[in-house]
Amino acid sequence: MRRNFMCKTLFLYSLFSLTNLVNYSKIFCDAKAEPDHVKVLTDDTFDKFVSQHKLVMVKFYADWCVHCKSMAPEYAQAAKTLHEEKSDVVLAKVRNEEGQKLMEKYSVRGFPTVYFFKNGTELEFNGPRDAKGIVDWVKEMSKPGVTFLEDPTTLPTDFTYVLSYTKYTLSEAESQNVSPLFAKYLKESDKYRAHAKFYNLDSSHKDASSWNQWRRTKEWEHWKTFAKKQPDWLKVVEALEKKDAEYKDKDLKEEYVVYHPGEGYTRFEGSTEEELEKFLAAETLDLFSEIYQENYMFYLSSGLDLGWFCGTKEDYEKHKEVFRKVGRVLRHQSTFVWVDSEKFTTIKEVFVLTELPALAYQTSSGRFLLQPNTASAGKSYSFNTFEDxxxxxxxxxxxTVPKSVRSEEEPKDNTGPVKVVVGNTLEKLFTEKKNVLLMIHAPHCQHCKSFLPVYEEFANTNKDNDSLIFASFNGDANESSVDEVNWEAFPTLLYFKAGEKVPVKFSGERTAEGLREFVVQNGGLVHDVHTEL
Known part of the structure; x- marks a missing residue:
């Protein structure tokens, strides 16, 4: 799951950052130092601070991260606004160098990563990254996630909502005197409430007048059609239609449904907390709708594979019914989004496309392209029908569909002691019957800039070693075509024994002696090092 998350992170950041590169430059020039309204936390001060505040937003960042730099002034402005409004919400930040233990605890693998701590429980921030968006998000998240209703006439018909039907009241929920499943529902509501409203209908409510008023609405007709297909809900329908004042719901199970305007209801068929969590993660997203800068984190945090339909508004309208139908079938595996190619003119570059419209399907194992005018492994596909x-x-x-791999051009002169490999040549690296030492780096990484010369000099010292290949791979500009070659940070150094693809990850001192010890410990042969480089 983590690798899938990282893959989608890179694509989303690429899409939205390339589009707004000019804006980023302006931010760098105009940004001032963050005011004291953003609290600075470390491994040593974090726990105490969070325990003293009911509502805390925490940003994990790195100095070298371009996305962190673009977010910094917006985050600072949001903190200032909340402070001036005397809000209970406090904004804080943790620099990667001072938060190593925290980053491990909260599985921080990319920057910026932002969490919102509500009464000590962390929620991953998935909202807009501008100041107003941050302020609006924390204000909304500070409220209770579930609205308790006695009058069903207040249910919306023009917005996605999740509805639970239980015997619990608001006071019981606040005191946690509820079932484990409903407690999970209350907690999960905070994660997905930005794109769905959450309600609970109190099944102990006996005011027949409100129910009868609701029954006269169009919404009731939709509800009745759905309910009559479900044995437990049918009891409710029958009781209401008979105006049975003596109706008792003690045998009625807890029920959870999601309603999408124009699509009707989807019922939760599971019984466990884990199943409910997965149900809400998938079903609260639209089957097929537009993705843009303000909502992309919703999809990023869904845990589902992403099918990106890239094209114009006209393309979207032409094919949307097909993709909605496919989306329903693949609901708990994939979600579909439309990227407007007229707004985001870099999408062909980001997804390595040769034509538009096209579909880029991103999974945990790679990206796969459906381009109607481009055959894939000798076979063509189209968007014309659901079956296609x-x-x-x-x-x-x-x-049977090959992966799409981003790749630089292979250097014309690649005869140095360190062989430069790119996306399209990575697989060939393992065809030779030799050990492989592979450095994965990025141009922006300061640690890489320090370590790469040491690595290159070490390779030069051992350039006559016929049993070991020294290689480097720009992880920013290339994608891995080999499942075993993956990384979560830069630099990453991997050692592969001849004929094997299961790597050993380097974690020693970034010196020539540290490299020598690493190779020798894994059965390789290299020259002794007498002086650290």
Missing amino acids: VLEFYHDVKTG
């Missing part, structure tokens, strides 16, 4: 698109997904699953 579903066939593409079936072929991806069975492994």
Whole structure:
């Protein structure tokens, strides 16, 4: 799951950052130092601070991170606004160098990563990253996640909502005197409330007048059609239609449904907390709708594979019904989004496309492209019918559709002691019957800039070693075509024994002696090092 998250993170950041590169430059020039309204936390001060405040937003960042730099002035302005409004919400930040233990505890693998701590429980921030968006998000998240209703006439018909039907009252929920499943529902509501409203209908309510008023609405007709298909809900319908004042709901199970305007209801069929969590993560997202800068984190945090339909508004309107139908079938595996190619003119570059419209399907194992005018492994696919698109997904699953890999051009002169490999040549690196030492780096990484010369000099010292290949790979500009070659940070150094693809990760001193010890410990042969480089 983590690798899938990282893959989607890179694509989303690429899409939205390339589009706004000019704006980023302006931010760098105009940004002032963050005021004291953003509290600075470390491994040593974090726990005490969070325990003393009911509502805390914490940003994990790194000095070298371009996305952190673009967010910094917005985050500072949000903190200032909340301070001036005398809000209970406090904004804080943790620099990666001073928060190593915290980053491990909260699985921070990319920057910026932002969490919102509500009464000590962390929620990953998935809202807009401008000042107003941050302020609006924390204000909304500070409220109770579930609205308790006695009058069903207040349910919306023009917005996605999740509805639970239980015997619990608001006071029971606040005191946690509820079932484990409903407690999970209350907690999960905070994660997804930005794109769905959460309600609970009190099944102990006996005011027949409110129910009868609701029954006269169009919404009731939709509800009745749905309810009559479900044995437990049918009891409710029958009781209401008979105006049975003696109706008792003690045998009625807890029920959870999601309503999408124009799509009707989807009922939770599971019984466990884990199943409910997965149900809400998938079902609160639209089957197929536009993705943009303000909502992309919702999709990033869903845990689902992403199908990116890239094209114009006209393309979207032409094919949306097909993708909604496919989206329903693949609901708990994938979600579909439309990227407007007229707004985001870099999408062909970001997804390595040769034509538009096109579909880029991002999974945990890579990206796969459906381009109607470009054959894939000798086979063509189209968007024309539900069956056409579903066939593409079936072929991806069975492994007959090749991965799409971003790749630089291979250097014309690649005869140095360190062989430069790119996305398209990475697989070839393992065809030779030799050990491989692979450095994965990035141009922006300061640690890479310090370590790479040491690595290159060490390789030069051992350039006559016929049993070991020294290689480097720019992880920013290239993607891995080999499942075993992956990384979560820069630099990453991997050692592969000849004929094997299971790597050993380097964690020693970044010196020539540290490299020598690492290779020798894994059965390799290198020259002794007498002086650290």
